[in-house]
Amino acid sequence: MSESRGTWSAPGRVNLIGDHTDYNGGFALPFALPLRTTVTATRRDDRTVVARSGGHAAIEFEVPGTPGEVTGWGAYVAGAAWALAEAGVDVPGADLEIASEVPLGAGLSSSHSLECSVALALTGLAGVELDPTELAKIVQRAENEYAGSPTGLLDQMTILHSRARHLSFFDARALTVEPVACDPAASGLELLVIDSNAPHQLVDGAYASRRHACEAAARRLGVETLREVEDVDAALVALADDPETQRRARHVLTENHRVLDAVALVRGGRLAEIGPLLTASHVSMRDDFENTVPAVDLIVETAIEGGALGARMTGGGFGGAVIALVPVVRRVAVERAVTTAALGAGLTAPSYLPVVPSPGAGRDA
Numbered sequence: 001m002s003e004s005r006g007t008w009s010a011p012g013r014v015n016l017i018g019d020h021t022d023y024n025g026g027f028a029l030p031f032a033l034p035l036r037t038t039v040t041a042t043r044r045d046d047r048t049v050v051a052r053s054g055g056h057a058a059i060e061f062e063v064p065g066t067p068g069e070v071t072g073w074g075a076y077v078a079g080a081a082w083a084l085a086e087a088g089v090d091v092p093g094a095d096l097e098i099a100s101e102v103p104l105g106a107g108l109s110s111s112h113s114l115e116c117s118v119a120l121a122l123t124g125l126a127g128v129e130l131d132p133t134e135l136a137k138i139v140q141r142a143e144n145e146y147a148g149s150p151t152g153l154l155d156q157m158t159i160l161h162s163r164a165r166h167l168s169f170f171d172a173r174a175l176t177v178e179p180v181a182c183d184p185a186a187s188g189l190e191l192l193v194i195d196s197n198a199p200h201q202l203v204d205g206a207y208a209s210r211r212h213a214c215e216a217a218a219r220r221l222g223v224e225t226l227r228e229v230e231d232v233d234a235a236l237v238a239l240a241d242d243p244e245t246q247r248r249a250r251h252v253l254t255e256n257h258r259v260l261d262a263v264a265l266v267r268g269g270r271l272a273e274i275g276p277l278l279t280a281s282h283v284s285m286r287d288d289f290e291n292t293v294p295a296v297d298l299i300v301e302t303a304i305e306g307g308a309l310g311a312r313m314t315g316g317g318f319g320g321a322v323i324a325l326v327p328v329v330r331r332v333a334v335e336r337a338v339t340t341a342a343l344g345a346g347l348t349a350p351s352y353l354p355v356v357p358s359p360g361a362g363r364d365a
């Protein structure tokens, strides 16, 4: 039944391990953040959507709309409406009041949390309930074809499937999310997001170029995606004449194994032991995928020197945030070490956010 008014919200996400694996059919282990984007939606009698969010200028468009019509932050709202209409949803006109707690540009998926919350609000008003994986694919179209970012399904699947107190083990080939129970506090640990506050550089172009390199590697190896590679060593030998492509592929191929190792450890109640996997993942991104930046490398190094068990950049990269696994008793020392190093290097002071695996998107009221 269609609704006249309601409130829906969707979290940001942080990826504990497994980046740039999703569009290669691989594995990742993200979870939903306690920070959310909330949309209060009121149905209108016409086909106009009017969206307001904090300090931004209001946006207005007619559904279904056309990609390119709305730009800036509004493209995520208009993109969600357009993609739903493309999927056959009778999208109503609506007034949307949007408030987000997810930091922008930190690699914590603020844009997907906006798209998912708007998509839920509009389907809710339309009286349509979609399977979360179907909705994730629709939101991916909004992101790829309306907002123009060639991203995978990691973020939407995490946002729409996550559960409180669980990591979300994502298999991008099977398109499944398995909840993995995770209670860091029970082991005296904390998951600490450290936002570098460093500006992102060339994000879309650089992301696309990494994606193309992975696709080129798969073509050379005669497989559909890098996920199909069974013998990693042989694949790397086969790519040896093109060292850059070989490095990009090595990150993805080794990252898939690190995710599986991390899942096995967390399932076995050995969260503390995933630290070296997190750090190895960062080194792989820094040296092979080359999607880190010096500010983020410095945070990872100094967090570990300060007592973190492991740390890595999270998300698409080229700036953004780090996720560190930290014994509760070391948290103050880690924060002090990182701030001192960042300020000493002339960088912006980082921000710190201890996080727990939180619920996915849904209806609030």
Ligand code: GLA
Pocket: 015, 018, 019, 020, 021, 022, 023, 109, 151, 152, 153, 154, 155, 315, 316, 317
């Ligand atoms: C961004 C994209 C995801 C994924 C990550 C890297 O967050 O939206 O699809 O590719 O980067 O793991």
